[in-house]
Amino acid sequence: MNRRSFIKACSTIAVASMIDPSVFSGLISAQEGMFKAYKKAILLKEDGSPLTEEDLKPHTNYIFFYPYASTPCYIINLGEEVKPVEVTLRNGKKYNWQGGVGSKKSIVAYSAICAHQWSYPTKKYSFINYYPPEKPSEITKKAGIIQCCAHLALYDPKEGAKVIDGPAEFPLASVVIQEEGGKFYAIGILGVDQFDKFFDNYKRELREAYGSTAKAKELVESCKVMEVSKYVGQVIYC
Amino acid sequence: MADLIAKDKEGKPTGWADQDPLTFQAKADPYVFLVGDVVSGVPYPKSGHMANSQGKIVAKIIAGRIAGKEVKPTLPDNTCYSMVNGSPQEAIVINVTYEYNEKEKKIVPKPKAINERSQALAKATYEWAKSMYRDMFA
Numbered sequence: 430m431n432r433r434s435f436i437k438a439c440s441t442i443a444v445a446s447m448i449d450p451s452v453f454s455g456l457i458s459a460q461e462g463m464f465k466a467y468k469k470a471i472l473l474k475e476d477g478s479p480l481t482e483e484d485l486k487p488h489t490n491y492i493f494f495y496p497y498a499s500t501p502c503y504i505i506n507l508g509e510e511v512k513p514v515e516v517t518l519r520n521g522k523k524y525n526w527q528g529g530v531g532s533k534k535s536i537v538a539y540s541a542i543c544a545h546q547w548s549y550p551t552k553k554y555s556f557i558n559y560y561p562p563e564k565p566s567e568i569t570k571k572a573g574i575i576q577c578c579a580h581l582a583l584y585d586p587k588e589g590a591k592v593i594d595g596p597a598e599f600p601l602a603s604v605v606i607q608e609e610g611g612k613f614y615a616i617g618i619l620g621v622d623q624f625d626k627f628f629d630n631y632k633r634e635l636r637e638a639y640g641s642t643a644k645a646k647e648l649v650e651s652c653k654v655m656e657v658s659k660y661v662g663q664v665i666y667c
Numbered sequence: 668m669a670d671l672i673a674k675d676k677e678g679k680p681t682g683w684a685d686q687d688p689l690t691f692q693a694k695a696d697p698y699v700f701l702v703g704d705v706v707s708g709v710p711y712p713k714s715g716h717m718a719n720s721q722g723k724i725v726a727k728i729i730a731g732r733i734a735g736k737e738v739k740p741t742l743p744d745n746t747c748y749s750m751v752n753g754s755p756q757e758a759i760v761i762n763v764t765y766e767y768n769e770k771e772k773k774i775v776p777k778p779k780a781i782n783e784r785s786q787a788l789a790k791a792t793y794e795w796a797k798s799m800y801r802d803m804f805a
Binding site for chain 2: 545546547548554556567568569570578579580581594595596629630663665666667
């Protein structure tokens with residue numbers, strides 16, 4: 430797909446989805462198995478009221494759990510329009526990432542499970558974090574990125590979380606967010622998710638945190654969104 | 668068996684492997700791959716992360732060969748956390764990525780480091796190690 434046809438396709442999706450939001454998920458799902466629809470879940474503030482665009486401070490890292498009760502995701506307002514891009518995996522497979530949502534198209538959301546070795550934010554620590562423009566990574570000197578300190582996998586949130594550097598084989602999976610009447614809904618996951626490996630590798634930890642594996646794997650119908658620094662004990666930057 | 672050991676200018680064995688710097692194939696036998704601490708002629712540290720990274724490159728080359736495809740080898744990377752104090756626990760970290768200088772046929776290291784010890788990096792040290800154990804043994 431060349432740039433012109435890609436932009437045309439994205440415009441068609443955008444216009445059609447304004448008329449009927451289900452068109453959006455329907456078209457995305459046509460992407461050769463790269464999109465998986467999950468339960469549609471409304472994003473909520475900590476007080477339980479619907480999250481609005483104004484609640485997401487620019488360049489602040491917020492956490493929510495989707496599509497399972499234990500699978501963390503980050504939602505970030507990048508402060509400027511984030512355009513759709515075609516993401517190419519190292520195996521050559523491609524998919525169209527939808528870009529930002531909201532009035533400025535500046536809000537993006539990704540799985541917070543590192544695609545390298547599945548490091549993820551726990552209530553104690555988060556080693557995978559967003560580095561805002563004013564807080565570049567001390568070691569890589571890069572800002573505006575998502576970086577995992579475990580082995581320095583770097584992802585670009587403006588480009589569908591493409592791998593910028595480091596050992597990750599895949600981009601972070603993208604959470605597809607739909608806006609309806611000023612409210613935000615997560616509707617599915619686009620890209621290569623790491624959920625099976627996450628559940629395999631963290632059986633014991635998830636049982637301890639959620640009471641049982643079944644509870645950790647419960648699909649959510651709503652997601653509370655909060656600042657990462659409020660959820661985890663210590664945000665570890667590097 | 669092919670001679671897998673590199674020789675110095677005087678023809679004496681160096682004790683290290685004589686392998687291609689990019690594919691890790693033994694120069695004496697392309698069906699033999701050598702990774703980890705044995706390799707020579709490359710600016711790579713003898714570390715676990717590096718051996719792990721090299722192993723994955725070789726795995727892709729072998730998988731490609733089985734599938735009848737020529738796989739262009741990538742370069743490894745290395746991240747190394749070092750615990751430099753026990754109480755309180757404090758660590759430093761170095762990360763090195765590599766670039767291939769086609770003109771000089773040379774692998775060039777691009778090191779980055781945090782040399783200021785901290786307790787936060789000590790916590791990251793455990794995550795670094797646990798992630799690697801998951802990769803190797805899970």
